[in-house]
Amino acid sequence: MPSSKPSGDVRSADVELAARIGSGEAGAFEALYRQHAGRLYNLTIRMAGGSVEAEDLLQDVFLLAYRKIGSYRGDASLGTWLYRLAMNHCLDVLRSRQTRMGQVTDSMDEPDAAPVPTPAPTLTTVNRIDLERAIDALPPACRAAFLLHDVEGFGHNEVADILGVSEGTSKSQVHKARLRIRARLGTRA
């Protein structure tokens, strides 16, 4: 898991890699891509809801990183910095898509849906395809927090840092996502 509070060595290596990219050194950008493309690809697939658009998004993210590499200061790991770029870009694209389609975009501060009380667990096992579909159906901001925390394994402080929200909002969004997924999967159980 990329850490937002990198050790001195990691930060120093990240700053050095960023400087090498900035100076146009051959192979430096490829090194950045090889370090982070795998994880970012999985994130963009689940944010975009499809692999074709995810490839475009991933390219956009790395192009943005190339253009903005000079603004990287080493106050977070390069991985976290890239995740921040990626999530901002994915959310911008999804929200603009929703606006074009006339849908209401979600906010980070919407109240949680009330859980449906049941006397026994409704989910004994979870089919991965159903789970992927339930994640696709989440509102973008909620999906972003859930993917970062529950799928990628970031802590709430890191999710908050990446998404530019408070830790409380991160917790609330992840919780809301789990409830929505449970409600959707529960109807299939």
Added chain:
Amino acid sequence: MNCHEFPLADCVDGTLSPADERAAERHLEGCPPCRALVADLRTVRAAAFTLDRRQPPADLLDRLQARLKAEPAPRSRVLAWPNTRGAWAVWLAAAATLMLSTIVGVMPLSRSARVPSTPAPNTTLEGSALVDSVEADLQAAESHYERAIQGLEQIAKTDSGELDPQVAAVLQKNLQVVDQAIDESRAALKTEPASSRAQDGLFEAMRTKVALLQQTVELINEMRKGNQAEAGRLMQDLSR
């Protein structure tokens, strides 16, 4: 503890304190609906963590690199720090020129940059000649830095009305702190012209000011473009 007080999210995440965890366990023992909910949400969480991981297509890097060929060289602020004082002067002058030409873009230099092309000071030079050489380099670098600051200040001042008043106030305060550091470094350098510490302190303070002003210009640009996400991130940086 009743169902409304039950710390559901923290219980699922396992982040309760030992005392709260004991209280939560007591509630769960007597509340089947909460127990069922916790079990389901833990199932969702565990399943999410084991989702498939896919690799990007092998040719994606090639496609990306083809797009990169059409890109101008990235703006580089993260340059490797030089090791010698002569190299410092070259680097600072280059940095100032780079910022003027690529970031400000509207403030052409009225004369060509007097970037010293000589290597690091030769240790065989006489002491006074060495001091003169270093001072000349420093003056050239300082002059370029001041030009960068003036250009950026002009843009920031012209467009600062677009900034949130709170952010503008924080920015103003930060600039005052940096200005004070610049004044103090200049005073120290006047007392000890050959002090590398004083020289480094002055350029570090000037570099900080350029970075701060550069962020302000970036923020204004992002706000103009309507890029709220990036503007929000920059505002957070500026407000620190």
